[in-house]
Amino acid sequence: xxxxxxxxxxxxxxxxxxxxxxxxxxxxxxxxxxxxxxxxxxxxxxxxxxxxxxxxxxxxxxxxxxxxxxxxxxxxxxxxxxxxxxxxxxxxxxxxxxxxxxxxxxxxxxxxxxxxxxxxxxxxxxxxxxxxxxxxxxxxxxxxxxxxxxxxxxxxxxxxxxxxxxxxxxxxxxxxxxxxxxxxxxxxxxxxxxxxxxxxxxxxxxxxxxxxxxxxx
Amino acid sequence: xxxxxxxxxxxxxxxxxxxxxxxxxxxxxxxxxxxxxxxxxxxxxxxxxxxxxxxxxxxxxxxxxxxxxxxxxxxxxxxxxxxxxxxxxxxxxxxxxxxxxxxxxxxxxxxxxxxxxxxxxxxxxxxxxxxxxxxxxxxxxxxxxxxxxxxxxxxxxxxxxxxxxxxxxxxxxxxxxxxxxxxxxxxxxxxxxxxxxxxxxxxxxx
Numbered sequence: 001x002x003x004x005x006x007x008x009x010x011x012x013x014x015x016x017x018x019x020x021x022x023x024x025x026x027x028x029x030x031x032x033x034x035x036x037x038x039x040x041x042x043x044x045x046x047x048x049x050x051x052x053x054x055x056x057x058x059x060x061x062x063x064x065x066x067x068x069x070x071x072x073x074x075x076x077x078x079x080x081x082x083x084x085x086x087x088x089x090x091x092x093x094x095x096x097x098x099x100x101x102x103x104x105x106x107x108x109x110x111x112x113x114x115x116x117x118x119x120x121x122x123x124x125x126x127x128x129x130x131x132x133x134x135x136x137x138x139x140x141x142x143x144x145x146x147x148x149x150x151x152x153x154x155x156x157x158x159x160x161x162x163x164x165x166x167x168x169x170x171x172x173x174x175x176x177x178x179x180x181x182x183x184x185x186x187x188x189x190x191x192x193x194x195x196x197x198x199x200x201x202x203x204x205x206x207x208x209x210x211x212x213x214x215x216x217x
Numbered sequence: 218x219x220x221x222x223x224x225x226x227x228x229x230x231x232x233x234x235x236x237x238x239x240x241x242x243x244x245x246x247x248x249x250x251x252x253x254x255x256x257x258x259x260x261x262x263x264x265x266x267x268x269x270x271x272x273x274x275x276x277x278x279x280x281x282x283x284x285x286x287x288x289x290x291x292x293x294x295x296x297x298x299x300x301x302x303x304x305x306x307x308x309x310x311x312x313x314x315x316x317x318x319x320x321x322x323x324x325x326x327x328x329x330x331x332x333x334x335x336x337x338x339x340x341x342x343x344x345x346x347x348x349x350x351x352x353x354x355x356x357x358x359x360x361x362x363x364x365x366x367x368x369x370x371x372x373x374x375x376x377x378x379x380x381x382x383x384x385x386x387x388x389x390x391x392x393x394x395x396x397x398x399x400x401x402x403x404x405x406x407x408x409x410x411x412x413x414x415x416x417x418x419x420x421x422x423x
Contacts, residue, residue, distance in 0.1 A: 099317035099408065101350050139412045140317070147320050 056091075056177045056185035057165040059083055061155045069153040073128065084183050088128035090209045095132050095163050095173040096154075098144040102194040103172045107148035112198035114152050126211060130155065134163040134171060168192070176205050252349070254307050261404040264385055267376035270398055274298075274391040275374040279335065279362040282343050287333065287360055290395065297330035297421050298391040299414070302372060304383040306338045306346035310408050314386070315357060316350045317411065322358045324411075328418040330390075332359040337372060337383055339365040377402060390417045 060080040064070055074087025083091070094110055096103035110129070117123045131154040133141040141156045157163050166175060167190075176189030188208045195201060206212040268275075278288040292298050303314055315334055325332055336343065340363045347361050364371045364384070372384035379385060388409060390399035399417035403409045 097313065097317075098320060099313040101316045104316065104320065105352060135408065137410050137412050139415070140410070143321060143411070 054187040054190075056083065056175075056179075056187050059162045059165060064153050073130070073153060083130075084179055084185060086128055086130070086179065088126060089179060090127045090205065090211060091177050091179055092127065092129045092205065093132060093166070093175040093177070094129065095134055095157075095166065095168045095171055095175070096144070097134050097171045098136050098140045100171040103144075104148075106172050106195040107144075107150065109195045109198045109201075111148065111150060113195070113202055114150075116198055116202055123211075127205065127209075128152070132157045132162055132166075134160050134168065174201075176209060178209055252307060253309055253312055256305075256308050259405050261406060262385060262402060263379040263381070263405075264377050264402070266400070266402055268389075268397055268400065270400060272397050274389065274395055274397050275371075276395075277371045277374065279364055279371060280340060281360045281362055282340055282347060283356075283360070285360075287362060289333075289391075292331060292393075293395050294393055297328060297393055297418070299325065299330055299332045299418070300375075300387075300389040300391070301332060301334050302375070302377050302384040302387040302389075303334065303336050304379070304386055304405055306336060306342050310386065310406065312346070312350070314408050315347070315361075317408075318359065319350060319357050321411065324415060324418065325359075328421060329393075330418055330421070334359060334361040335364050335371060335384070336361075337364045337369045337378075339363055379405075388414060388417075390414075390421070392421055 060082050063075050063078055063081050064073070070076055073081075075081040075085055092113075094106075096106075110131075114129055117127050117129070129152040131141075131150065131152065133144065133154060133156045135158065136144070136156050137158055138156045141154050144150070145154050166173075168175075170192045172195065173192040174189065174195065175187060178186045178188060180186070189205065274289060276288065276290045278286055280286050289298065301315070301318065303310075306312075318332060318334075334357070338346070343361050343363055347357055350357060362371075369378040369382060369384065372378040375387070375389065377385040377387045386403045386405050386407075386409065388399070388401040388403070389397055392398050398421060399414075401409055401413060401417075
């Protein structure tokens with residue numbers, strides 16, 4: 001013979017089911033919002049891959065012909081240079097395409113970012129920016145550079161090899177990496193989507209790269 | 218408050234927070250990329266070109282997104298014409314091609330040329346799609362024409378209609394006399410580099 005459940009036990013069970021239902025509802029949304037909030041200054045098109053201790057792959061570009069760009073990057077001579085030879089502890093890489101509307105819309109904000117960094121004596125030698133034009137010819141990269149008056153060096157990646165090494169599948173993508181004196185690297189930032197706020201982006205870079213903590217010490 | 222009512226209130230409050238949070242997440246999203254339909258890798262070319270450089274460009278009249286119509290022969294003696302056929306709205310390579318052309322109006326002006334963009338999509342689709350290519354309140358500098366009905370008639374005349382009803386990714390450069398001077402029926406999976414089009418335009422003036 002089965003015993004009849006106590007009324008109080010039944011109410012408690014009902015409440016447990018409600019709480020469980022709400023927790024199930026909350027779980028996925030919590031995950032989504034934590035991903036998007038991790039980069040409040042980028043309108044994300046794709047969530048960031050796991051951060052972890054990821055190094056920057058080794059890739060090369062031709063040494064720029066313009067003296068200003070050579071001086072900015074700290075690379076000289078002719079031929080190719082490795083990205084780890086860029087004279088800076090923190091490197092921001094923008095993967096863009098001349099054909100991408102998001103990259104076009106982001107261009108003025110990326111210019112703001114560059115000028116903000118160059119305008120600060122404590123940062124101009126510690127953060128450098130380069131752009132890599134995925135699937136763009138040198139002519140197309142130049143068109144983009146001239147159209148938006150971009151002052152930092154841009155390099156074509158016509159066959160997409162470098163962008164593939166970096167794991168980029170959509171544009172624009174912003175990557176932040178630390179370049180240590182011994183030539184080792186650590187990628188600390190990777191987000192795809194339109195840049196809409198240069199000041200907050202810089203603040204994120206300062207926090208995540210550790211430059212802000214260095215300054216406090 | 219009894220324990221039951223407390224749990225129920227907590228539950229309702231949490232549910233409300235879920236909906237508020239969801240709203241924020243969607244408001245942050247910049248959606249162009251997420252709206253692109255992936256077509257996968259396609260057969261590079263699926264049509265037989267019947268025209269060649271030197272042939273007279275077949276005339277046509279098509280409706281434009283802004284409500285007007287354009288006839289090719291209206292440019293005869295006045296402008297060189299570049300026709301850019303792209304396969305379909307809201308697909309990967311096409312969605313990147315015209316935003317690039319939107320940056321280079323100067324290249325066309327310099328060579329006394331007009332660009333006509335053509336797809337087999339209907340006008341409302343083309344309206345929404347091309348709007349996503351520009352900043353709010355702006356539009357593409359060149360007209361976008363719909364070859365929707367009779368379906369693909371112009372693409373067919375130019376020999377670039379594929380067997381599934383979309384056009385090839387093709388460029389035709391037509392001089393002021395109405396003669397075709399350059400044809401590039403490109404691999405549908407790839408964007409034609411702008412360099413080749415620039416060279417073709419510059420040759421018009423030689």
